[in-house]
Amino acid sequence: MTKFILWCLLLVLCWPLALLAIVLYPIVWLLVLPFRLVGIAVGGALELVSAIIFLPVRMLRAI
Numbered sequence: 001m002t003k004f005i006l007w008c009l010l011l012v013l014c015w016p017l018a019l020l021a022i023v024l025y026p027i028v029w030l031l032v033l034p035f036r037l038v039g040i041a042v043g044g045a046l047e048l049v050s051a052i053i054f055l056p057v058r059m060l061r062a063i
Contacts, residue, residue, distance in 0.1 A: 011018040 007018060007021065010021065
């Protein structure tokens with residue numbers, strides 16, 4: 001909702017820039033998507049390594 005309100009404000013102040021923003025937003029989103037997917041994969045891999053490293057500590061705490 002905040003993005004929409006900011007876009008409406010931009011539309012009132014400078015409509016060519018607002019139209020350019022609404023046209024370029026999907027293109028930028030598509031360009032950034034692979035980096036977001038890589039970030040999710042790297043985060044998952046680091047969580048797995050962390051879980052493997054801390055597994056003996058958790059097992060000792062359970063005893």
